[in-house]
Amino acid sequence: MGEQEAVHGLGGFLRARRALVRPEDHGMPAGTRRTPGLRREEVAMLARVSTDYYVRLEQGRDKHPSPQVLAALAQALLLDEEAVAYLRELAEPAVSARSRRTRRRERAAPGLVALLEVWQQTPALVYGRYMDLLAANPLGEALFSWLGEENNLLRAIFLDSTARSFYRDWERIGEGCVAALRTANTDPGDRRLAELVGELSLGSARFAQLWARQEVRAKTAEVKHLCHPLVGELALRFENLTIPGAPGQHLVVYHAEPGSREDDALALLGSYSSPPATAPDRPGDGSARSAGRAAREGSAAEDGDR
Secondary structure (H helix, E strand, O other): OHHHHHHHOHHHHHHHHHOOOOHHHHOOOOOOOOOOOOOHHHHHHHHOOOHHHHHHHHOOOOOOOOHHHHHHHHHHOOOOHHHHHHHHHHOOOOOOHHHHHOOOOOOOOHHHHHHHHHOOOOOEEEEOOOOEEEEEOHHHHHHOHHHOOOOEHHHHHHHOOHHHHHEOOHHHHHHHHHHHHHHHOOOOOOHHHHHHHHHHHHHOHHHHHHHHHOOOOOOOOEEEEEEEOOOEEEEEEEEEEEOOOOOOOEEEEEEOOOOOHHHHHHHHHHHHHOOOOOOOOOOOHHHHHHHHHHHHHHHHOOOOOO
């Protein structure tokens, strides 16, 4: 496990972020360099630690530097607020085999699934810490109908060519999802994460490149440009909300400006996903679809300590 943690844990993060910092960013001459970024001794100098100590950190031989050293390293590597928080989590000894043993399969809470059904005119979905789709209301299912039986958004984005047609800005979406996956998962011993990253790295060279960059960035509100096979191009506002009591899970809601073409398109899409008007009322029909999605995911997801 030690070698894996050196690659994917604190040492790997320091090494990857060192490669992204230019000497000029600190007012140093670039000179001739065989590899991009700062040299180890330059990071050590900027952080005011010995080169030998910094090398031990990158090699995983020292995994728990003091808060003062972490702050100095963050400044030397020009980390933003989210990256600093991620760095601190990597160095936090509380992430242990014990915490991995207590991790349970991810499921969307029944109350949350019921809440999604109330939003009949708004696509809403719940994703887990590994980007598994845990639940979706009928309009969310209709918007992401191209997923089919695939429950993991990352697998769909990087391994299904349909994603490049659905996301008009596929590259930016892919970068954001990879950064969000790393942000939500700081345990280098997480087997579920290792399996997912391994599968995606083998199947997609672009994913492997993005994962190696070790960028961290949580999903935030923005406008996403989509192209749905039934209703065409859409520019929808995207809201990402964390779910209290469910670490790593987040609620994703898409919405359009009232009266806009996108608003009409969502209404049309909703009519496609609604039961026929002549069918008898079936309370909870939409909930069953969302709960079914959650149940499929619950059976497919594995415990972190499997």
